[in-house]
Amino acid sequence: MSRNENLLEVDGLRTVFDTSEGVVRAVDGVDVTVRRGECLGVVGESGSGKSVTFSSVMGLVRSPGRIESGAIRFEGQDLTRLSTREMRAIRGRDISMTMQDALTALNPALTVGEQLSEMLDAHDDDLPARGAARRRAIRDKSVEMLRLVGIPSPDSRLGQYPHEFSGGMRQRIMIAIALAPGPKLLIADEPTTALDVTIQAQVLELISDIRARLGMSVVLITHDLGVVAEHCDRVMVMYAGQVVEEGSTVDVISNPQHPYTRGLLGSIPRLSLRGKPIRPIQGQVPNLVGLPPQCRFYSRCPERTDACLQSVEMRSVGPDRRARCIALTQEEVA
Amino acid sequence: MTSAALNSAPVAAASGAGQTIFRRNLRQFASNRLAMASVGIVVLFVLLAIFAPFIAPHDPNETDLFRRLQPPAWQTGGEWAYLLGCDALGRDILSRIIYGSRISIFIGAAVIFVATTVGIAAGLAAGYFRGWVDVAISRLVDILLSFPYLIFAIGLMAMMGPGLVNIILALAYKEWVIPCRVVRGETLATRELEYVEAARALGASSGHIMVKEILPNILSPVIVVSTIRIAHVIILEASLSFLGLGVQPPTASWGSMVADGRAHILGAWWVSTFPGLAILVLVLAINVASQGLRDAFDPRFQE
Amino acid sequence: MTSPAKPLLSVENLSKVYQGRQTLANRLAGVRPFSVKAVNDVSFEVRRGEVLGLIGESGCGKSTLGRAVLRLHEPTAGRVEFDGEDVTALSAGALKDMRRRMQIVFQDPYASLNPRSTVADIVGLPLRLHGLAKTTQEVRETVARILERVGLNAAHLDRYPHQFSGGQRQRIGIARALISHPEFIVCDEPVSALDVSIQAQIIQLLLELKDEMGLTYLFISHDISVIGYLSDRVAVMYLGEIVEMGPTDDVLARPRHPYTQSLMSAVPDVDAPGKHQRVRLAGELPSPLDPPTGCKFHTRCPLAIDVCRREAPISEQVAPGHQAACHRLSEDLSVRETVAGVQAR
Known part of the structure; x- marks a missing residue:
C-alpha cells in the first residue's frame, strides 16, 4: 500500500446520464484530491454534480448513469477497474457514505441493531470468527457505535426501528452505521440539511470529533457555505458539473476568485446585510444537455466578456489554489 | 426558457408529474408486447360486439331443427357455413358467440361505469370529509364485503327478477365498493398535500377541492383497478346467466350458452366449449392488458 | 413602519390542541387519547407594512400557528383579529371573503402546486373563486400580468408545474397568493427548499413586492440569517410558545x-x-x-x-x-x- 499523502485521487471524472433528451453531463471532468485526515467541503447547488461525483467514487451510479471516463484512485488503487465484488468490499469497509435523507436510507423493516450488525458482520475483520462470541462482540460493538454518536441508552435502543427515532437521531444512526467498520474515508452527503440548527451543530461537531479521534478523512457535501467555513480544511466549489474553484477554506471564503463563488457568498442573507439589498445570482443553472464548449457560468455571470465563449480550464491561482475563470492569469507555481 | 429538467438533470427521470409522465407511462405500456397483444384481442371483441349484425353469418336466434347439434365444420357432418356447429335448437354457435359478446361487454362496461361513478363519489366523500361520513360509508363497505359476491347477486336477482338493467344493478350494488376503497385511501393521502391546503387558503369550496384538486390526481389508480374488475364482472355475468338468472332466452349470452350445452357435453362438446373459450380468452386478455396498464400507470408498481 | 395605530393583525391567547380520537379499544385499555398543544397561549401583533419573523425549530408549532391565524387549522382557543374583524368568529361565507385579503405562500414548491393543473388555472383560481375576473380571457390577462411581475411570462400560462424548476415554482406560488391583492401574507418557509442563489432571488422578490403592494408578512423560517435579514421584528418559538419577541436588531444583538x-x-x-x-x-x-x-x-x-x-x-x-x-x-x-x-x- 502506498504511503501517499493523498487518500483519494479522482482524475478527469466524467459521469453521464443517458436520457431521452440526450446525454446529461452531470459530472464533466472533475478532479478531486482528498488528503489523509482532512475534511474537504464540496459546495454546490442542485445539479452541480457534487453528489454524483461521490456516488461515482462509491461505485453507486446506476443506469441510465455511467462513468464515461476518468480514474478514481483510492490509496493508489483504481476503483473503476475493480469488479463489483471487490468494490463491495471496499465500500463500507474503507469508504462509507451517509445519505441526506436518513429516513429513506435506513431500512424501515430492520431494527437499528440489525442494520449495525449487518454492516459489522460484513466488514469488521477484528471480530471473533463465529458463534456466540462473535454475536456478543457484534452486539457490544453496536452499542459502542451508538454511544459514540451520542444516542442515549444505546443498549435498549438497538431493538428499535428507524421510525421510532427523531430526525437528528436517525442521522446519527446512519453515521454510526457508516462508521462501524472504521472506514478511512467518510463521505457525508448533506448530513444536516434535513435537521434543525441546534441539531445540525451537534451532528457536525460529532463528525469533526470522530474524525479527529479516528484520524479518518471526511468529504462534506453541502450547499451551506457556513457549514464549510466552520468545519472544512479545504473547499471545492462545483457548478454545472465542473469544479470552478478550490483551495483552503479561509482563502476561498475571504478571497473568492471565481465570479460564481463571489455570487454564492453574496447570496447568503446575513444579519450584517440588513437593510442593504442582497445581490442574488440571476438566472438558473444551464441545461446540462448539449452544452457549448464555453464557460458554464457564462449566462449568469455579471463579469462575462466575449473571451468567455471558449472552453476554460482550471488554472492555478496560488499555492494550493485553483479556479476556472478566463479572467484569471495563470500563476506559475514553483 | 431553459427551465425545469436541467436543474435536477440527473434525477429528472424520477421527479415531475402530469403530461410527460402520462406520455412516458403510455410509452412504457406500448413497449409491453404481451399487453399490447391483449389490447388487440379486447379491441377485436369490442368490434365484434359493435358490428355483430354485419359479421355474424346467421341470425343468432334462428332455429333449424335439421341442424340440431350439428358439429363444427371440420368434423364429419359439419359444414363451413356453420363454422363452430349448432346447438340443441340448431342455432349457429359462432353467431351466438358474436352476439353474446355484446351482452358480456355491455354488462361489464355498464357495471364498471356505474360502480366507478358511485365508488368515486362515495370514496371522495369518505376520504375528504372523514368523521361520521367516513364511518357510515366505511361500515357499509365492510358489510357489503362480508357477503359472498355471487350469492349476493343471486339474491338480488331473485328479488328483482331477471332483466338487463337488473343484472347491471345486481352487480353494481357491490362492485362500487372496490373503487370506493381505492378512492378513499388516495383521497385521505391527497387531502393532506399542500396544494389542497393552498386551494382552501384561497377560499375554494369542498366541491371544488374534491373535483378539481383531488380527483384528477387519483384517477389513474382508479382506472387501473376498474379495468381489472371488468374481467371479474364478465365472469359474474356469465355465472348468473349460467344459473338462469341472467339475460333471458332466447337472447344469446355466453353464460347461458355454456349452460345450454351442459346436457350434451358428452355427445356435442362444442355447444359449451366455444362460448366457454370465448369467456376465457376475453377475460384473460382484459387481465393481461390491465396488468400492463397497472405496471405502467400505477406509481406503486414502478421502480 | 412603527405607527402606534391599530395593528393589522392581532392574535390573543391563541392555542391549537390536536386531540386524538377516543376509541373503544383505548377506553377499554384505560389509555387516554393523545393531546398535543401545538400552539399554547400565544399572543402577538403584526403592524401594517411590517415583517414579523417567526423563528423556531421543526415541531415548535410555528407552521401550525401560521395556519391557525388563517383558520386553515381551526384554533382551539383564542382570538385572531384582522383589521378590526374577529377572524375566529367569521361565518364560512365571510371567511371566504377574508381569504382574499389573507394569503399564504408555502414551503414546498413541489407539493403546493396541483400537478394536473396548468399555471393559468393555478394562479387564476383566486380570480374565479372570488369573482374578480369575468371571462377566461380576463383571467388569462391578469395571470399573465402577475406572472410577468414575479419574473415569469405569458408563455408559461399553459404549462404544468413539473415543467418548472423549484425557484420558478415558488414564483408561481407567490403569484397565486398575490393575484387577489391581499394585504397580509403568511410566508411559511418560502425559501427553505431552494438553492442558495435562488433563495436570494425569492427573498429579493418578496421584499420588492411588499413595498410595491403594501403587504404585511408573517414570515416563518427556521433560518435565523433569513429572518435576521428581512424582518422588522422577530418572535422566537419553542414547543408551542413564544419565548422571546422584539425588534430584530435588538433581539439578535442582545x-x-x-x-x-x-x-x-x-x-x-x-x-x-x-x-x-x-x-x-x-x-x-x-x-x-x-x-x-x-x-x-x-x-x-x-x-x-x-x-x-x-x-x-x-x-x-x-x-x-x-x-x-x-x-x-x-x-x-x-x-x-x-x-x-x-x-x-
Missing part, C-alpha cells in the same frame, strides 16, 4: 432568552467561522406529547435552576418592545459565558 442565545450560536457563520464559543444544547426537542413541566426549555437549558422545573415563566418586558419569558432574566446571564465558565472550571 438575545435575552437562553434558547435564542443558543439558537444564534448554533448558526454556522461564513464571516466568522469558529469565532464564537458554541453553546451546545443538550439533547433534542422534547416530545410535544409529553412536554416538560415548568419552563419547557429547562430540559435543555444550561441555566436551568429548580424554579424552572416547577413554574412556567411569565413573559416580561426587557427593553422597549422586547419581551422574553425566563426566570433568570433579572440576573442578565449569558449562556455563552456561563457555559464557557463551566468548561473552564
Whole structure:
C-alpha cells in the first residue's frame, strides 16, 4: 500500500446520464484530491454534480448513469477497474457514505441493531470468527457505535426501528452505521440539511470529533457555505458539473476568485446585510444537455466578456489554489 | 426558457408529474408486447360486439331443427357455413358467440361505469370529509364485503327478477365498493398535500377541492383497478346467466350458452366449449392488458 | 413602519390542541387519547407594512400557528383579529371573503402546486373563486400580468408545474397568493427548499413586492440569517410558545432568552467561522406529547435552576418592545459565558 499523502485521487471524472433528451453531463471532468485526515467541503447547488461525483467514487451510479471516463484512485488503487465484488468490499469497509435523507436510507423493516450488525458482520475483520462470541462482540460493538454518536441508552435502543427515532437521531444512526467498520474515508452527503440548527451543530461537531479521534478523512457535501467555513480544511466549489474553484477554506471564503463563488457568498442573507439589498445570482443553472464548449457560468455571470465563449480550464491561482475563470492569469507555481 | 429538467438533470427521470409522465407511462405500456397483444384481442371483441349484425353469418336466434347439434365444420357432418356447429335448437354457435359478446361487454362496461361513478363519489366523500361520513360509508363497505359476491347477486336477482338493467344493478350494488376503497385511501393521502391546503387558503369550496384538486390526481389508480374488475364482472355475468338468472332466452349470452350445452357435453362438446373459450380468452386478455396498464400507470408498481 | 395605530393583525391567547380520537379499544385499555398543544397561549401583533419573523425549530408549532391565524387549522382557543374583524368568529361565507385579503405562500414548491393543473388555472383560481375576473380571457390577462411581475411570462400560462424548476415554482406560488391583492401574507418557509442563489432571488422578490403592494408578512423560517435579514421584528418559538419577541436588531444583538442565545450560536457563520464559543444544547426537542413541566426549555437549558422545573415563566418586558419569558432574566446571564465558565472550571 502506498504511503501517499493523498487518500483519494479522482482524475478527469466524467459521469453521464443517458436520457431521452440526450446525454446529461452531470459530472464533466472533475478532479478531486482528498488528503489523509482532512475534511474537504464540496459546495454546490442542485445539479452541480457534487453528489454524483461521490456516488461515482462509491461505485453507486446506476443506469441510465455511467462513468464515461476518468480514474478514481483510492490509496493508489483504481476503483473503476475493480469488479463489483471487490468494490463491495471496499465500500463500507474503507469508504462509507451517509445519505441526506436518513429516513429513506435506513431500512424501515430492520431494527437499528440489525442494520449495525449487518454492516459489522460484513466488514469488521477484528471480530471473533463465529458463534456466540462473535454475536456478543457484534452486539457490544453496536452499542459502542451508538454511544459514540451520542444516542442515549444505546443498549435498549438497538431493538428499535428507524421510525421510532427523531430526525437528528436517525442521522446519527446512519453515521454510526457508516462508521462501524472504521472506514478511512467518510463521505457525508448533506448530513444536516434535513435537521434543525441546534441539531445540525451537534451532528457536525460529532463528525469533526470522530474524525479527529479516528484520524479518518471526511468529504462534506453541502450547499451551506457556513457549514464549510466552520468545519472544512479545504473547499471545492462545483457548478454545472465542473469544479470552478478550490483551495483552503479561509482563502476561498475571504478571497473568492471565481465570479460564481463571489455570487454564492453574496447570496447568503446575513444579519450584517440588513437593510442593504442582497445581490442574488440571476438566472438558473444551464441545461446540462448539449452544452457549448464555453464557460458554464457564462449566462449568469455579471463579469462575462466575449473571451468567455471558449472552453476554460482550471488554472492555478496560488499555492494550493485553483479556479476556472478566463479572467484569471495563470500563476506559475514553483 | 431553459427551465425545469436541467436543474435536477440527473434525477429528472424520477421527479415531475402530469403530461410527460402520462406520455412516458403510455410509452412504457406500448413497449409491453404481451399487453399490447391483449389490447388487440379486447379491441377485436369490442368490434365484434359493435358490428355483430354485419359479421355474424346467421341470425343468432334462428332455429333449424335439421341442424340440431350439428358439429363444427371440420368434423364429419359439419359444414363451413356453420363454422363452430349448432346447438340443441340448431342455432349457429359462432353467431351466438358474436352476439353474446355484446351482452358480456355491455354488462361489464355498464357495471364498471356505474360502480366507478358511485365508488368515486362515495370514496371522495369518505376520504375528504372523514368523521361520521367516513364511518357510515366505511361500515357499509365492510358489510357489503362480508357477503359472498355471487350469492349476493343471486339474491338480488331473485328479488328483482331477471332483466338487463337488473343484472347491471345486481352487480353494481357491490362492485362500487372496490373503487370506493381505492378512492378513499388516495383521497385521505391527497387531502393532506399542500396544494389542497393552498386551494382552501384561497377560499375554494369542498366541491371544488374534491373535483378539481383531488380527483384528477387519483384517477389513474382508479382506472387501473376498474379495468381489472371488468374481467371479474364478465365472469359474474356469465355465472348468473349460467344459473338462469341472467339475460333471458332466447337472447344469446355466453353464460347461458355454456349452460345450454351442459346436457350434451358428452355427445356435442362444442355447444359449451366455444362460448366457454370465448369467456376465457376475453377475460384473460382484459387481465393481461390491465396488468400492463397497472405496471405502467400505477406509481406503486414502478421502480 | 412603527405607527402606534391599530395593528393589522392581532392574535390573543391563541392555542391549537390536536386531540386524538377516543376509541373503544383505548377506553377499554384505560389509555387516554393523545393531546398535543401545538400552539399554547400565544399572543402577538403584526403592524401594517411590517415583517414579523417567526423563528423556531421543526415541531415548535410555528407552521401550525401560521395556519391557525388563517383558520386553515381551526384554533382551539383564542382570538385572531384582522383589521378590526374577529377572524375566529367569521361565518364560512365571510371567511371566504377574508381569504382574499389573507394569503399564504408555502414551503414546498413541489407539493403546493396541483400537478394536473396548468399555471393559468393555478394562479387564476383566486380570480374565479372570488369573482374578480369575468371571462377566461380576463383571467388569462391578469395571470399573465402577475406572472410577468414575479419574473415569469405569458408563455408559461399553459404549462404544468413539473415543467418548472423549484425557484420558478415558488414564483408561481407567490403569484397565486398575490393575484387577489391581499394585504397580509403568511410566508411559511418560502425559501427553505431552494438553492442558495435562488433563495436570494425569492427573498429579493418578496421584499420588492411588499413595498410595491403594501403587504404585511408573517414570515416563518427556521433560518435565523433569513429572518435576521428581512424582518422588522422577530418572535422566537419553542414547543408551542413564544419565548422571546422584539425588534430584530435588538433581539439578535442582545438575545435575552437562553434558547435564542443558543439558537444564534448554533448558526454556522461564513464571516466568522469558529469565532464564537458554541453553546451546545443538550439533547433534542422534547416530545410535544409529553412536554416538560415548568419552563419547557429547562430540559435543555444550561441555566436551568429548580424554579424552572416547577413554574412556567411569565413573559416580561426587557427593553422597549422586547419581551422574553425566563426566570433568570433579572440576573442578565449569558449562556455563552456561563457555559464557557463551566468548561473552564
